[in-house]
Amino acid sequence: MMNGVFEMYYAKPIDGPEGSYEYHISRCVEIYHQEVERNSEAIKKILVDVGYDQNDFKLYSYLAVSLHDLGKLSENFQNQMKNKLFNKRLRSIKFRHEVLSTLYMALATQNYLRHNKDSFPFHYYTVLSHHKCLDINFSSFFRERNINEDWFLLKQNEYEYGINLSKELAKVETEFVMDISKYKINIESIFKLLESYVLESYLIKSNLSKSNIRMLYSLYKGLLQYCDWIASSDKEPMQQTLSQSELKDRIKQKVESEGKIFVERQFHEKCAMAAKDIVAIAPTGSGKTEASLLWALNWEKSKVIFLMPTMVTSNSIFSRLAKHYFEEEHCGLAHSGSDVYFAIDPDFNEKERLELLQYKVFIPPVMVSTIDQMLTSGFNTGHWCLKEYALVGSSIIIDEIHAYDTFTLALITETIKKIKKLQGHVMIMSATMPSFLLQHFTKLLGISSPIVAEELMSRKQNKWRFIDKKIGEIKGEIRSYIDKDKKVAVIVNNIETAKKLYEEFSSDYETLCLHSEFIMKDRIEKEKILEENNDYNIVISTQVMEVSLDISFNIMFSECAPIDSLVQRAGRCNRKGEYEDSEFIVFDYSEISEKYVYRDRSDILAKTKEVVRNNQRLLSEREIFQMVSEVYEGFNIYDENYKKGQQLYEEIVEEETIFDLNYDEERLQTRLIDNIKISIIPYAYKDIVEELFEKGEYAKIALYEVPVGIGRFNKYIRRNYCENPYKLPIYTIEYNSDMGIVYNDNTIEMI
Known part of the structure; x- marks a missing residue:
């Protein structure tokens, strides 16, 4: 209803007011105002930092949101909707409505363009690309550029309807061209205009760097897409409003429900009081997740994003957050297997398709994801603008930072720089933080020292022992521990060795084999058995045992691996402190480990062996931390792989800027090719x-x-x-x- 005159134009194939153009645009604008208000401080700082006029952003971002579907008012689109809704056979052709929206928005706002000739028209590119990929040749719109008909162009009354609605909903002063009868409309003209602004000759003269043009474009487009996606759903925008005191109560409830005594740790309190970027070091079982949440809630209504190294760790954190700390509907999960997770988990399998799509673009206020999902946004692929918009003013937690190769560390470093430009807050965590990583990230974040769980650093969980023998020579000792009714695990560095050990031990003992070459169904079932009721005499596994699994063994034999991997494995030995005679026994690595599995880290492997051999005793967490530092002393993070990762992002900004890419699979890897x-x-x-x-x-x-x-x-x-x-x-x-x-x-x- 506008000015008392009823006009029914459709935006969606929904019969009734909720399918109307007015309903959709009004919803988009309402959400837009809420978002701009919620992120007002962050957006203001972003714009000031890059030297972009705040009033221009308010105006042009509003125009993009209020006019992004202007092309849907055409007779052609309306006929398509009526054909779907009422089974009619009205005349229509395939034509992207975004092209008409951009064309008529440019026509309506030509006075702004005339007065700001040197200003990059972010809102035009944003509207054109809010559904389809954008490349230098505008390939997604090849069909539209080659249609000779003109009957589907907007008529004066259709155009006026859209412009008047934008004016009516505006909180900023607008100036539109209202009479289009005197203009000869040419589809190709809008593409010629947009081509002129991405010429190298224009970009060189621009007062904005390519990096800042890309960032502002992702801000404009991410904001529009967020409003459009939420308005197209049947849900209101969500914000997490949990306070630190409420979270502490829920942590206490969780601990006590597990039959434990709740004790508030100094580490948690330090993180809760640190309203700044931090690096946190805490051993396994210290409650790093809860500490990071307390830190994240320093910023009221801030989006919380966990970035994890694996799908398994992501699933585990998501489940914990959704079940114990936040409203389930506020939590989202994104990784390549998340659809399967929701399809089979009885607690979460009612998720709708649109809900899962929103997870993939980081729309929920509490997100858990593999870090790769965020790193790929730097490749300008998929819905990269929505992902980067999610970083604005958000609290981002990067866990297990030790788990990445130098190529990935370079991508993470560049992503953190982007987060800081977008006024996000960063917490980096690890149980094992080699000095080279500590120095790198404290310098990157501009902090003097990490927050360490000092109250746990004197804790001694396991006696470490080194056996200078290969796996084939220690099977008798493994059997002797099993025969003493010890809960035993053996971890080796390659799958075939694990299989052979399983064949040998399974004939005499209840044995479980766990590695990465099982179908997902079997692996999920095995991990569930281990966590809920591990009655096996011996568990034989590979590196998959290093991450996430909440299990505990009395005796663990581990093939020698890089020290940070050993520390993660040791975290599954006497994990809960229930054994007084626990041992973590390291045996010599195989030729396969040296030549294949860790061929690029053979020096670290050899040094680990030496350091473990020299530290055979009941070790404290502090001593283990010192062992990690000793092994990695002199390690050069800035190697050729690091430079490759850094250069990859730089090339995309320099060569493509705002355009979407379709790189081949190899170049889009966020981990080294061997993985x-x-x-x-x-x-x-x-x-x-x-x-x-x-x-x-x-x-x-x-x-x-x-x-x-x-x-x-x-x-x-x-x-x-x-x-x-x-x-x-x-x-x-x-x-x-x-x-x-x-x-x-x-x-x-x-x-």
Whole structure:
């Protein structure tokens, strides 16, 4: 209803007022004003830092939101809606409404453009690209540029309707061209205009650097997309409003519900009082997650974002936050397997498709994600503007910082710089913080020293021991501990060794084998058994035991690995302090570990062996921390891989700036190429996955996939592809739930 005159134009194929153009735009504008108010301080500082006029941002961002669907008022789009709603057969053609929206917005606001010729028109590019990818050739709109008809252009009354609605909803002064009858409308003209602003000759003369143009574009576009996505759902914008005192009460309730005595730790209090960027060091079991939440709540109504190294750790943190600390609807999870997580978890499997899409772009006020999901935003791929908009004024927690190679550390470093420009707050955490990482991140964040859980640094959980023998020479000692009814784990550095050990021990003992080459369904079940009721005599595993699993062993044998990996493994030995005679026993690494698994870290591997050999006793957390520092003394983080990561982001800013990219898969890796995995489906599950495909239950297909290293895939699996009508990655490879993939080639090269 505008000015008492009813005009029914559709924005969505929904019969009734909620499908109307007026309803959608009014919702978008309402959400826009709420968002600008919520982020007002952060946005103001961003604009001041880059030297961009605040009034210009208020005006142009409002125009983008209020006019982004102007093209939907055309007869063509309205006919499409009526055809869908009422099964009509009105005349219509395929034509992107964003093109008309941008064209008529430029026409309506030409006076602003004339008075600010040198100002980059962010709002035009934002509206044009709010649904489709934008590249230098405007390829997404090739069809629209080559249509010779003009009947679908906006008529004067349609145009006036959209402009008047924008004027009516505005809280800023607007100046529009109202009469378009005297203009000859040419679709190509808007593309010619937009091409002129991205010429190198213009960008060189601009008072904004390419980096700042990219950042402002992501701010404009992310804000528009956020408003559009929320307005298109049936939900209101959400904010987390939990206070520190309320969180402390919920932490206390959780601890006491587990039958423990709640004691408020100094480490938690220090983090709660630190209303600034921090680096935190705390051993396993110190409550790092709770400490980070207390830190994050220093900023009222700030979005909280956890960035984790793996899907397993992400799932674990999400579950803890949603069940114990925040409203479930306020929490989101994003990683490549999150759809599967929600499809099978009985506590969360009612999630709707739109809700899951909102998770992928970091819309919920409390987000948990693998760090890769955020790092890829620097590649200008997917909904990168929405992801970067989520960083504005937010509290970002990066956990397990020790887990990344130098290439990824470079991407993380550049992302942190971006977070700071967007007025976000950063907390970096680790149980093992080598001095090179500590120096790098304290300097990056401009802080003098880390917050350390000093009250736990004297804690002594395990006696460390080194055996100068290979795994084949210590099986008798392993058996002796099992025979004494000790809860034993053996961790080795490669999958084939784990399988062979399983075959040897399973004939005499209740044995569980856990590694990465199980279908997801089996791995989930194994991890659940371990956490809820581990009655096995011995558990044989690989590096997968290093992360997230809340399990505890009396005796742990570990093949020697880089010291930070050993510390993570040791965190699963006497984890809860329930054993008085626990031992963490390190044995010598194999040739496979040295030549293949850790070939790029062989010097660290050798130094770890030496340091562990020299520290065989009941160790305190402080002594373990010192061992980590000793191993990494002199380590150069700024190697060639670091430079590659840094240069990759710089090249994208320099060469592409605001444009979306379609790089090949290899270049888009956020981890070094050696870590690439290929998902396959063993032939045994062919009928099951084909049935799931036919039912449309696509997310559940991933339950039967196995991630395989690219080297093993190329050498042993690729040639065994099984043709199927759905092009699923099914391969005729032997598999069983006890050992995983079974390779029958005895000459297998263990990569």
